[in-house]
Amino acid sequence: MSKKAKLIIANSENCSDLYWATRFFVPDPIIFFEIGGKKRLIASDLEYGRAKKEASVDQVISYSQYQKKLRRNGANKIQELDILDALLKEERVREIEVPSYFPIRYAEALRQRKYRLRPLPDPFFPERQFKTKAEKNEIVKSLRATERAIQFAIETIQKTRVRSKKLYLGGTVLTSELLRKMMELKMMEEGYLGRHTIVACGRQAADPHCIGTGPLYANQSIVLDVFPKSTKSGFYGDISRTVIKGRASDRLKEMYHAVQSAQKKGISMIRHRIDGSKVHQAVQQTMESKGFRTGYRNGRPEGFIHSTGHGLGLDIHEPPRISRLPEILKKGTVVTVEPGLYYEKIGGIRIEDVVYVTEKGCEVLTKLPRQFEV
Numbered sequence: 358m359s360k361k362a363k364l365i366i367a368n369s370e371n372c373s374d375l376y377w378a379t380r381f382f383v384p385d386p387i388i389f390f391e392i393g394g395k396k397r398l399i400a401s402d403l404e405y406g407r408a409k410k411e412a413s414v415d416q417v418i419s420y421s422q423y424q425k426k427l428r429r430n431g432a433n434k435i436q437e438l439d440i441l442d443a444l445l446k447e448e449r450v451r452e453i454e455v456p457s458y459f460p461i462r463y464a465e466a467l468r469q470r471k472y473r474l475r476p477l478p479d480p481f482f483p484e485r486q487f488k489t490k491a492e493k494n495e496i497v498k499s500l501r502a503t504e505r506a507i508q509f510a511i512e513t514i515q516k517t518r519v520r521s522k523k524l525y526l527g528g529t530v531l532t533s534e535l536l537r538k539m540m541e542l543k544m545m546e547e548g549y550l551g552r553h554t555i556v557a558c559g560r561q562a563a564d565p566h567c568i569g570t571g572p573l574y575a576n577q578s579i580v581l582d583v584f585p586k587s588t589k590s591g592f593y594g595d596i597s598r599t600v601i602k603g604r605a606s607d608r609l610k611e612m613y614h615a616v617q618s619a620q621k622k623g624i625s626m627i628r629h630r631i632d633g634s635k636v637h638q639a640v641q642q643t644m645e646s647k648g649f650r651t652g653y654r655n656g657r658p659e660g661f662i663h664s665t666g667h668g669l670g671l672d673i674h675e676p677p678r679i680s681r682l683p684e685i686l687k688k689g690t691v692v693t694v695e696p697g698l699y700y701e702k703i704g705g706i707r708i709e710d711v712v713y714v715t716e717k718g719c720e721v722l723t724k725l726p727r728q729f730e731v
Contacts, residue, residue, distance in 0.1 A: 361453070363454045364441075364453045365378070365388075365481070366459070373672045378391070380411070381413070390445070392450060397415060397416045398412055399418045405420075420437065442470055452475065453472050455476055480675065485675070488713070493722075496691055500596065500724075501724075502548075503549075505543070522574050524575060533573060534569075544583075549585035549587055554582070556568070556581060558571075562578050562599075563699045563705045576602070580707050584673050595711060596710065609704065613706050616644065616696050619640045619641075619696040623639065623696065624694050628686070628719060629688040631686050633666075633682075633684045634679075636665060644698060666694045670691060
């Protein structure tokens with residue numbers, strides 16, 4: 358009777374499924390396969406010793422040693438798929454489940470060897486969504502590092518002086534680039550890698566994923582969205598705050614309070630078995646009830662133009678989603694709640710916190726206070 362295998366060929370620096378399955382960071386592609394719950398790696402001599410010590414798998418197979426075995430049996434020009442093929446045949450495997458991102462060149466080579474490949478929808482390991490106590494603790498550690506970086510940024514903004522509407526730190530104009538660099542260096546010193554950290558001011562803040570460039574200005578909203586990855590555990594943090602150096606206009610204040618109210622509403626609804634689309638709808642309705650419509654102006658989207666939240670873990674964006682599309686939230690998952698409002702002529706406001714879904718509600722994991730006018 359033929360068996361079924363799960364197969365990943367990737368590097369775990371970029372493939373979260375592979376890292377989750379093995380807890381082994383490797384920069385080059387490595388072969389992972391699982392048959393009947395037994396996890397195995399085929400490792401080169403470069404990684405074999407480290408894999409034996411560090412990888413959470415049942416067996417680490419030496420590429421070179423198995424190569425020698427096949428040569429003794431008369432094979433020549435042996436490559437990695439020849440070894441995988443031999444191992445799968447030993448286990449009588451004919452069907453292979455692969456992730457959606459599985460390389461097509463390997464897929465074609467395996468099909469030529471008469472294997473049946475079945476791509477699985479994301480996530481490849483559905484159980485990745487449900488965080489263990491240890492995984493939850495690692496996310497919390499990443500959140501604390503994120504909070505320290507944002508608090509540092511806010512304190513830096515507070516220290517600035519205003520000249521010709523620009524913010525000056527000593528005799529230097531404080532720019533998005535400079536503040537981003539300062540934050541990312543601080544996180545790096547603590548073992549967290551921040552990339553594409555958002556420091557967007559004024560009209561730039563009206564584009565949710567604009568990372569920001571140029572001088573920071575007084576009396577304009579500054580969106581700080583920080584999402585570093587732990588170099589040790591691989592887990593992300595993700596928090597957004599919006600601040601203003603000086604005084605906010607009445608309209609910006611109204612926007613801020615609308616976003617704050619919408620986030621409070623969303624968090625109050627999150628619990629096991631809630632449909633995320635209902636949470637998203639309530640969040641949007643809260644902001645619309647305060648006069649902030651979502652639609653198009655001059656061909657450009659404005660208002661609440663993104664989803665309410667997303668799963669957080671070994672990927673910055675992972676299931677489940679809280680959006681207009683139906684998706685049932687379940688206990689044990691970790692999600693962001695990040696409503697925002699974006700208008701080209703006014704700027705942008707976003708507040709983002711992270712929660713852990715429980716049976717009857719959710720636990721807010723973020724502890725960073727909110728400040729608006731600083």
